[in-house]
Amino acid sequence: MALMVGARVLARNLLRPWSRLPDAVPGRTGPAAGGGDGVRCFGSPRVLVETDPAKGVAVIKLKNPPVNSLSLEVLTEFVISLEKLENDKTFRGVIVTSDCPGIFSAGLDLTEMCGKSQAHYAEYWRAVQELWLRLYLSNLVVIAAINGVSPAGGCLISLTCDYRVLADNPKYSIGLNETLLGIVAPSWFKDTLVNTVGHRTAERALQLGLLFPPAEALRVGIVDQVVPEDQVHSAALSVMARWLAIPDHARQLTKNLMRKPTADRLVKQRDADIQYFLQFISRDSIQKSLRVYLDKLRQKKG
Numbered sequence: 001m002a003l004m005v006g007a008r009v010l011a012r013n014l015l016r017p018w019s020r021l022p023d024a025v026p027g028r029t030g031p032a033a034g035g036g037d038g039v040r041c042f043g044s045p046r047v048l049v050e051t052d053p054a055k056g057v058a059v060i061k062l063k064n065p066p067v068n069s070l071s072l073e074v075l076t077e078f079v080i081s082l083e084k085l086e087n088d089k090t091f092r093g094v095i096v097t098s099d100c101p102g103i104f105s106a107g108l109d110l111t112e113m114c115g116k117s118q119a120h121y122a123e124y125w126r127a128v129q130e131l132w133l134r135l136y137l138s139n140l141v142v143i144a145a146i147n148g149v150s151p152a153g154g155c156l157i158s159l160t161c162d163y164r165v166l167a168d169n170p171k172y173s174i175g176l177n178e179t180l181l182g183i184v185a186p187s188w189f190k191d192t193l194v195n196t197v198g199h200r201t202a203e204r205a206l207q208l209g210l211l212f213p214p215a216e217a218l219r220v221g222i223v224d225q226v227v228p229e230d231q232v233h234s235a236a237l238s239v240m241a242r243w244l245a246i247p248d249h250a251r252q253l254t255k256n257l258m259r260k261p262t263a264d265r266l267v268k269q270r271d272a273d274i275q276y277f278l279q280f281i282s283r284d285s286i287q288k289s290l291r292v293y294l295d296k297l298r299q300k301k302g
């Protein structure tokens with residue numbers, strides 16, 4: 001039942017005409033994503049989309065302060081924005097970045113996984129799965145311009161992209177640090193990392209919950225390029241131009257060849273994966289770990 005409610009909510013959101021989204025900011029023109037006129041913006045307050053139709057490129061900027069945590073709303077709005085771009089043949093590439101200074105994304109929203117109902121957990125997890133599937137199998141060239149720290153789910157988002165550019169700032173570490181929270185990265189998080197850095201590096205990184213600073217991130221291959229902070233966006237645009245020089249059909253079929261087997265593993269057992277998540281996240285010991293971790297984050301200031 002819970003699963004059906006979750007699926008219905010997501011389906012309703014996905015099918016809702018864009019212009020009727022409650023938070024939509026349609027047709028606002030703004031400063032160019034890559035310079036020049038004709039840039040149009042749409043999206044929602046938490047997921048801004050700047051489009052440059054002449055270049056065929058869009059920029060998705062996550063804006064969920066203070067830390068760009070991936071709440072249910074952010075996940076849903078992100079999927080809707082991607083869907084809109086995928087369906088508009090004007091666009092061939094998208095850059096994913098953050099509008100929150102110093103933070104790419106703090107990952108999954110811990111408050112969505114703590115002290116909530118089973119129905120809520122199911123709805124949330126389906127939304128996490130949905131975003132992963134959409135990003136991982138996107139026909140667009142997807143480039144991450146990582147302009148801030150990027151733990152766990154934040155790292156996962158960038159791992160689904162075709163290429164990762166990281167700003168060279170020692171504070172901007174990246175990795176799947178789930179074990180440090182007393183939780184476990186699901187198998188498809190693990191697969192995404194293994195497909196990027198190889199089995200041994202992934203095993204060590206996952207068990208130890210490693211967060212790599214830029215130079216190390218580049219060395220292990222969890223990012224493809226490290227550039228000075230003020231060049232992240234221009235570097236992402238240069239990389240985009242190179243990837244867009246490849247004929248779409250050949251690149252898309254090749255991407256599918258590389259990624260579909262991994263995605264299919266989740267698609268074939270999506271409901272079972274949700275059930276497993278429900279069992280795991282509802283355990284008293286896991287809820288306790290999450291509460292302790294959240295309290296530590298909150299007390300940092302005090």
Ligand SMILES: CC/C=C\C/C=C\CCC/C=C/CC(=O)SCCNC(=O)CCNC(=O)[C@H](O)C(C)(C)COP(=O)(O)OP(=O)(O)OC[C@H]1O[C@@H](n2cnc3c(N)ncnc32)[C@H](O)[C@@H]1OP(=O)(O)O
Pocket residue numbers: 066067069103105106107108109110111149151152153154177178181183184185186187273274276277280281294297298299300301
């Ligand atoms: C099939 C499945 C089978 C098995 C496994 C099942 C399930 C487990 C899988 C679950 C996977 C989870 C992946 C995740 O993404 S978990 C999230 C991991 N994220 C982190 O560890 C990052 C935590 N945050 C930080 O380290 C810092 O906040 C950060 C470095 C990002 C920024 O530091 P800064 O000093 O700038 O800000 P803070 O003062 O720390 O934070 C400001 C407020 O934001 C709150 N906060 C931070 N992170 C989160 C978050 N991820 N979710 C929700 N809220 C967050 C923080 O508490 C502060 O709140 P207030 O004090 O202002 O109330």
